[in-house]
Amino acid sequence: MEEHQLKAAGLKITSPRLKILNLLAHGELDHLSAEAVYQALKDLGEDVGLATVYRVLTQFEEAGLVERHFFSGNQAVFELTSDSHHDHLVCNQCNKVFEFSNDKIEQEQAIIAESLGFVLNDHRLHLYGDCKNPQCTHKIQSK
Amino acid sequence: MEEHQLKAAGLKITSPRLKILNLLAHGELDHLSAEAVYQALKDLGEDVGLATVYRVLTQFEEAGLVERHFFSGNQAVFELTSDSHHDHLVCNQCNKVFEFSNDKIEQEQAIIAESLGFVLNDHRLHLYGDCKNPQCTHKIQSK
DNA sequence: TTTGCTGCAAATGCTTTGCATGTAG
């Protein structure tokens, strides 16, 4: 149950938080912007203020429940933190996001950080390109 | 000479463009925000409007002369495009940026993109951590 | 009841744009 995760994060169990967590966990879409979360909830008839969406997503991030990514540089997108780490491949045409993971890369990153005397906290690997899928001929706005 | 690069990019040779290109090529600092470029020029007694700095940096980026990075998510930084590709390691404490390159990682990225049917255009690999350098005890604002 | 949460509107910070003036070619 989602309630448990909120409690573990030291957050009160409130309706907006449950709705947002539920949307991220069971919704159709992934890698949603705050605005997209706001809209998705509105479309479900669940009205939550945009400021609250921002606040809750930030709290979730601080609690480690979600991760924030900047694929485009001007708008953050959020995804539920998954048990298995992965990186991202973004299509420049349709903005679709693909996930992948690669142990060799992870390993090399650790070696590099080590050799430079760094204690690694986090990292982001974003690949940008064009997916050749037939369905990717038109631009889809994933705002 | 810098003039040649501007000409090759189809840009008129103007004073602001030369000053900015020169700053990036021969200045002390690297990975500068637009604001930082504006300030650095002002400190040199060279006044260039902030809007012009933004416009010129964007034109340089389009021409492939500079690269734009989002290390922090809310402010872009720019660096001269170098002949040798490299990725970045950012210290969470002092915001210092270190560069590195790793052929294995580059190679794996290509394999991943290939296997997912992607034509790769670009990528960003950012490592975040704490550098253990003695000089990194205080927070330095690299604004 | 107390502490923390929500919604709204206003504020913020980075970046872009409109427009009148200036200047490279």
Added chain:
DNA sequence: CTACATGCAAAGCATTTGCAGCAAA
């Protein structure tokens, strides 16, 4: 002379914050 550049001020967008009213524990 013409097309493109510049500077300023205003606008734009994503995100944050202040505050009064609400709700969870």
